[in-house]
Amino acid sequence: MSAPVTTFTSSVLPPRERGIELGERFRAEIAATVASYRRLWVTRAGGEFDVDLWAERAWDTITRVAPVHADEIAGIAEGAGRPVEEIAAVNARTELLVAANPTGQSECSSVVSAPPGGSPFAVQTWDWYDAMSDGWFHWRYEQPDGRVVETVTEYGMLGKIGVNGYGVGVMLNMLHHANDAARVAEGTIGYPVHLLSRRIMDEATSFDDAVRIVQAPTSASTSLTVVDRSGTGATFELFPGGPGRLDPADGLLVRTNHFVSPEGEAGCLASTISDSSTTRRDKLLAAFGGTPPATPADVVAAMTDHEPEGEVGGICCHPDRAMDPVLWHRTLATVAIDVASSTLDVRADGPCGRREHPAAAATAGV
Structure with a gap:
């Protein structure tokens, strides 16, 4: 049997408030995701990789190209009690993986x-x-x-x-x-x-x-x-x-x-x-x-x-x-x-x- 799937239905809220609700509800899970990706990026790099620098670059890009989504990401960060750059990095996790090691992984x-x-x-x-x-x-x-x-x-x-x-x-x-x-x-x-x-x-x-x-x-x-x-x-x-x-x-x-x-x-x-x-x-x-x-x-x-x-x-x-x-x-x-x-x-x-x-x-x- 497959494992059960977690399903969450958000309230009807503006983007930032929806993000806050999500961040508060899944605070522990978001912290685990951030930690897992930080470990993965460094492992894929096979050496030094400045995660925080690339996270800042991700946040800068998101605020410029997707301001509405930046509001929601900021809300998730607030609700989860995390730096907003960490949540930006999760949303740009593919881009950070390419930065860490462009050889990649075969998948879906x-x-x-x-x-x-x-x-x-x-x-x-x-x-x-x-x-x-x-x-x-x-x-x-x-x-x-x-x-x-x-x-x-x-x-x-x-x-x-x-x-x-x-x-x-x-x-x-x-x-x-x-x-x-x-x-x-x-x-x-x-x-x-x-x-x-x-x-x-x-x-x-x-x-x-x-x-x-x-x-x-x-x-x-x-x-x-x-x-x-x-x-x-x-x-x-x-x-x-x-x-x-x-x-x-x-x-x-x-x-x-x-x-x-x-x-x-x-x-x-x-x-x-x-x-x-x-x-x-x-x-x-x-x-x-x-x-x-x-x-x-x-x-x-x-x-x-x-x-x-x-x-x-x-x-x-x-x-x-x-x-x-x-x-x-x-x-x-x-x-x-x-x-x-x-x-x-x-x-x-x-x-x-x-x-x-x-x-x-x-x-x-x-």
Whole structure:
């Protein structure tokens, strides 16, 4: 059985007050998230890394490019009793990871399906560091215009995977591009990609609105995959010098962690990390045979795929315990987006429903 999911519904409040409410409610969890990321950034750097300097840079960027979200982040910091720069760093955690070590980590798999005669939907495995296994929750909040937003996100972070009341859904998959290092060398941070996702959830009433939003210049390569109720969708491959775009083929879009668009392919660094991204995408495309799956359950079944323990390429990801435990990596959540009803189906752990690797579970008699 998967672990239970923490769900929190915010009161209808202005951004700063909503942040204060969240910070007060999850004070301990936010402190743990900050500590986990500080440890991760330093470990990924493999030496000295000035977390506080980059946190200040993150806060400076957020106050300039996203003042409304800066108000909410300031509220979270106040409610949690933390320096605002720490909460800014959590919201720019991808950008700080690139600054610490741009070689990165292979992770998430996403599928968008628009089946003939059916409602469009999307499914994502969120693969991340094992240390953050309990560092996330399912958040519902209402905007002043009455739209309800649902997002799976980390404690102190404004958004990640989600859907809004207009039926616009968004997913994230990390990418790695040669141009990332140049932005690190400049000592600058672009628009934090998690805040771009949150902005889509807050502002977009259609796919076309999302197209406008994702043009913001970023410094950490990431793909944002967007789909709306009409079934219109695409992946936007964000990188310094981008973005690129990947459109569905016959109602099916499969997204992992390498560049597919012509704009980004030349600088793609995924193969320097591992072959996992191409392996996972090929497996999913083969499983569907070019036909959009009919239901989220069909996607989850295809995603219940494992490699032998310690090897790469499993869609349902479990830790390689030969690694430093700080760097253990697994599927933390499986999320299905129903754009017709503007809701999320959120399950802790991978599609197989286990935290441990199946081989380890069998050995333990689980």
